[in-house]
Structures are given as structure tokens and as C-alpha cells.
Amino acid sequence: MLCSNCGKNSARNYVKLREGKKVELVLCPECYKRLYPERDEGDFFTQFLGNTGIKKSKACPNCGTRLSDYRKTGLLGCADCYATFREELTPTVRYIQWEVRHVGKRPTSNAEEKYDFVRTLVRERDVLLAKLDEAAAEGQHALVLSIQEELDRINQKLNEEEEE
Amino acid sequence: MRGSVIQTFESVAVSTRIRLARNFKDYPFPNLLMKSSHAEEMAEEITGLIAAELSRVDNFVLYRMKGLSDEAAAFLKERNLISRELILNRAVSAALVSEDEIISVMINEEDHIREQYFMKGFDLAKAYERVVGIDEAIADSIPFAFDEDFGYLTACPTNLGTGLRASVMLFLPAVSRRGIMRRVAADLTRSGLTVRGAYGEGSGTEGDLFQVSNEMTLGLSEEEILELVERAVSTMTEMEIRERERMKVEGGMALCDKLRRALGVLSNCCVLSEREFIERTADVKLGLALGILGCEQGGDAGMSALDDLLVAMRPANINRLSGEALSEEGQNEYRAQHVVHALSDLQLYY
Numbered sequence: 001m002l003c004s005n006c007g008k009n010s011a012r013n014y015v016k017l018r019e020g021k022k023v024e025l026v027l028c029p030e031c032y033k034r035l036y037p038e039r040d041e042g043d044f045f046t047q048f049l050g051n052t053g054i055k056k057s058k059a060c061p062n063c064g065t066r067l068s069d070y071r072k073t074g075l076l077g078c079a080d081c082y083a084t085f086r087e088e089l090t091p092t093v094r095y096i097q098w099e100v101r102h103v104g105k106r107p108t109s110n111a112e113e114k115y116d117f118v119r120t121l122v123r124e125r126d127v128l129l130a131k132l133d134e135a136a137a138e139g140q141h142a143l144v145l146s147i148q149e150e151l152d153r154i155n156q157k158l159n160e161e162e163e164e
Numbered sequence: 165m166r167g168s169v170i171q172t173f174e175s176v177a178v179s180t181r182i183r184l185a186r187n188f189k190d191y192p193f194p195n196l197l198m199k200s201s202h203a204e205e206m207a208e209e210i211t212g213l214i215a216a217e218l219s220r221v222d223n224f225v226l227y228r229m230k231g232l233s234d235e236a237a238a239f240l241k242e243r244n245l246i247s248r249e250l251i252l253n254r255a256v257s258a259a260l261v262s263e264d265e266i267i268s269v270m271i272n273e274e275d276h277i278r279e280q281y282f283m284k285g286f287d288l289a290k291a292y293e294r295v296v297g298i299d300e301a302i303a304d305s306i307p308f309a310f311d312e313d314f315g316y317l318t319a320c321p322t323n324l325g326t327g328l329r330a331s332v333m334l335f336l337p338a339v340s341r342r343g344i345m346r347r348v349a350a351d352l353t354r355s356g357l358t359v360r361g362a363y364g365e366g367s368g369t370e371g372d373l374f375q376v377s378n379e380m381t382l383g384l385s386e387e388e389i390l391e392l393v394e395r396a397v398s399t400m401t402e403m404e405i406r407e408r409e410r411m412k413v414e415g416g417m418a419l420c421d422k423l424r425r426a427l428g429v430l431s432n433c434c435v436l437s438e439r440e441f442i443e444r445t446a447d448v449k450l451g452l453a454l455g456i457l458g459c460e461q462g463g464d465a466g467m468s469a470l471d472d473l474l475v476a477m478r479p480a481n482i483n484r485l486s487g488e489a490l491s492e493e494g495q496n497e498y499r500a501q502h503v504v505h506a507l508s509d510l511q512l513y514y
Contacts, residue, residue, distance in 0.1 A: 079309035099383020102315030114305035122212040
């Protein structure tokens with residue numbers, strides 16, 4: 001297989017991440033070094049994950065994602081994965097981001113307090129909307145009206161919550 | 165008629181996009197959520213929570229992707245309101261789009277929430293300010309996944325930290341045609357930026373449009389990221405204008421002929437493929453930028469109108485405009501007819 005850039009030398013496969021997507025490159029080492037001078041040559045998944053002696057059995061206790069899954073997709077399974085694999089991920093993060101310490105904006109609101117309340121209302125609304133479709137399809141006009149009243153009540157509560 | 169080379173930012177920076185990536189802390193990330201037997205309920209809940217928060221900010225139209233035809237999805241994508249990945253995740257994904265089509269919030273793309281502000285021209289600060297407004301509204305009752313070290317947590321580590329991607333679309337015909345784009349791209353990469361063709365991953369120099377954005381999202385504050393991109397755009401704008409001046413000096417009759425011919429084709433064609441339209445429009449825009457071609461409303465206004473036309477003449481947008489599901493041949497004829505009229509209205513001249 002020849003280099004897709006110079007077309008002369010024999011190529012190797014490289015993987016780069018672009019906006020979260022894996023891009024496969026077929027380049028000779030010379031062209032790779034020239035086109036991507038800021039990186040050492042090599043597949044960083046292999047470089048950083050393949051050689052760290054990761055135990056394949058380790059899985060996120062919350063979602064069950066394993067590091068081998070991450071190596072395949074480039075994606076973690078849930079927020080807890082970062083805590084579970086912090087040690088193993090830190091070199092990868094440093095490689096991708098050059099830094100491992102966030103210095104920007106952080107959440108400030110008291111969202112935790114409102115979250116459960118709003119979520120309960122949204123769940124109730126979803127159930128009522130399904131019932132409304134059913135009642136309308138069956139032509140149960142009285143039921144449709146009472147469900148609509150209930151939905152109005154929930155929407156009003158949601159708006160009140162948001163305005164606070 | 166010959167004018168001088170346009171020196172404005174607007175003649176180079178076509179559009180600005182700011183995107184923030186956020187996730188709920190207690191739902192699996194979309195790639196895993198999709199595989200769950202409760203995928204539909206979770207997706208509905210996430211969508212409902214975000215929609216409830218956004219309803220007080222502005223009027224948003226909710227598109228549930230699974231209920232959307234391929235044609236309607238392509239239409240939104242061509243208008244930069246949704247991404248290819250959102251369409252791929254259609255079983256669980258949705259989009260909330262503001263009525264003026266400037267703000268879109270993608271739900272269950274690669275992350276639970278992708279907040280985006282897209283505007284014509286170049287104004288990173290304004291675009292960021294608007295996205296922050298959306299972000300804070302959603303954050304009011306949704307606790308985002310956040311880590312002291314890694315910042316806002318995202319499905320892919322490439323978006324960790326701020327979750328901020330600031331992108332500016334640049335029209336770089338002179339730099340690109342001089343063959344120095346690769347060198348420029350390498351310089352940008354060394355500064356923590358990335359540049360790619362406007363028509364997506366792996367696209368080449370079609371339309372001489374390139375998207376410059378920050379590669380790193382962690383370890384820099386939001387302001388530092390915006391400054392980095394702003395500096396790069398300023399430098400590239402200066403470089404492009406200098407190259408345009410050189411091009412005009414060196415180009416002679418051959419350049420003049422090429423640009424006038426492009427205007428001739430667009431003003432008189434009967435059949436116009438998308439590829440040819442993109443290429444010829446880039447030439448006409450370059451003609452306006454160099455002052456080799458003119459526009460009654462001014463060169464900048466002419467270029468801006470042509471940028472709008474580039475979006476309006478994409479396949480799904482043509483079908484929407486014509487009200488028919490046209491074949492490729494039908495679209496090429498429709499495009500030609502529409503472009504001839506549009507250019508006549510614009511009153512371009514040489």
C-alpha cells in the first residue's frame with residue numbers, strides 16, 4: 001500500500017481524532033511527520049492505551065463500559081466512566097488536549113434542587129400526552145377535556161418553576 | 165469596470181458558529197443510551213426536560229428525528245442546523261431550532277446536548293454570549309456532568325473541559341489557489357487550531373471555503389479559546405487579502421477572463437450542477453473581492469448574497485423551494501433558472 005500523499009513510499013495506518021470522529025490516514029512516516037508535525041507518529045490509541053497494561057476486565061460500575069469498548073469507538077459510556085478510568089484516561093486526555101486541568105466556566109446554579117421536581121412533572125406530562133392521544137383516537141371527549149385540564153395544570157407548574 | 169480589492173473582514177469571514185457540548189450526569193451518553201431497552205423513554209425524558217427549559221428563552225421548533233423524513237432532515241442539515249451524526253442517531257435524537265434559525269440545540273447527538281449559535285459574518289463574542297444564554301437557561305434545572313479536573317464531561321475526550329468549539333468559515337480563494345493551504349493548516353495545528361474543507365470531513369477545496377476552529381477544549385478558558393480563534397481569523401484574513409492583491413497584480417487577462425466567464429455561465433446557463441455552481445460562484449465572489457467584477461449594491465453585499473444562494477441551492481433546499489421532489493437533473497435545471505434570476509436581481513457587472 002502506497003502513501004496517499006506522496007504516492008511513492010509504502011504507507012502505514014494512522015488514526016487521528018477530528019471533532020470526536022476517527023479519521024484513518026494512509027501515509028508514509030515521512031509524510032505523516034511533515035503533515036502532522038505536532039504529534040509523534042503512531043496510533044495514539046495503541047500508543048496510550050495499548051501499552052498501559054490495562055486490565056480488560058475493568059468496567060464502569062455505572063454503565064458497564066470497558067476500556068476495550070472505548071478503544072473501539074473513542075467514546076465513553078457515561079459520566080462515571082471518567083472517574084472509573086481516570087488513571088488510564090489521563091495520558092490520552094493529555095495527548096489530545098495537551099492539558100488535563102479544566103480552567104474555564106463551571107456550573108453555578110442550584111439545578112440539583114429543581115431537577116427532580118421538573119423531571120417528575122415532565123414524566124407526568126409524557127404519560128398524560130400518551131393518554132390524550134389514546135382518548136382522542138377513541139373519541140372520548142370528556143376524558144380528552146379532563147386530560148387537557150391536567151396538562152394545563154402541569155404546564156403552569158413548569159412555567160412557575162422556570163420563572164422563579 | 166475595475167475597482168480596488170475589498171479590504172473588509174466580511175469579504176473573508178463568511179459565518180461564525182459557536183457550539184457547547186453538555187451531558188446529563190445521570191443518563192448514559194447517547195452511544196450507549198441508544199442500545200438500552202429503555203432508549204425511547206430516556207430520549208423522550210431528556211428531550212422534554214430541555215424543551216421545558218428552552219420554552220422560556222425563545223420560540224423553538226421541536227424536530228423529533230425519528231418522525232422526520234430523509235428530505236426534511238437533509239434540509240435542516242444543509243442549513244447547518246443539525247449534523248450528520250444527529251441524523252444517524254435518529255432513533256433517539258431531536259433538535260430544537262429557534263424560529264430565526266440562528267440557535268439550534270441538538271439532543272442526543274454525540275452528547276446529550278449540543279447548543280449551537282450560527283450567524284453570518286464574524287462575531288465570536290456575540291455568538292458566544294448568545295450560546296451562554298441558552299446554556300444557562302438549560303443549566304437552571306439540569307445538573308450537567310462535570311468534573312473538577314476534566315471540566316464538562318463529554319462522550320469523547322476531544323470535547324472535554326469547556327465543551328466549546330468556536331468555528332469560523334473563511335473564503336480563502338487566493339491562499340488556497342496559491343497552494344499554501346497545507347502549510348497554513350500545519351501552522352494552525354501547531355497553535356491548537358484545526359482547518360478543514362467547508363463541505364465536511366475530507367472535503368477538499370470546494371468553493372474555496374474552509375472552517376477554522378479550536379482543536380483543544382480543555383486547559384484554556386472560554387475567553388482564551390475565543391481569542392485564539394479570533395487571532396487566527398485576523399491573521400488569515402490579512403494573509404488572504406494580501407494574496408488577493410498579489411493575485412490581481414499577477415493574474416492579468418487570464419484571471420480576468422476566468423472570473424468574467426464564471427459570471428457569464430451563471431448568468432446564462434440552462435443546466436447547473438451543484439459542483440459547477442459552487443466552483444463558478446467562488447470565481448464570481450473572487451471577482452467581486454478583487455474589484456474585477458462589481459455589484460450595484462456593493463461588493464460585500466454581492467458576496468453575502470451569493471453565500472445565501474450557496475445554501476439555498478443545495479439539493480434538499482431546492483426541493484423545499486420548488487415544492488417538488490426533483491431528480492438530480494430536475495434540480496440542475498431548477499438551479500440554473502433560479503441562479504440566472506438571482507444574478508439578474510443582484511445586478512452584477514464587469
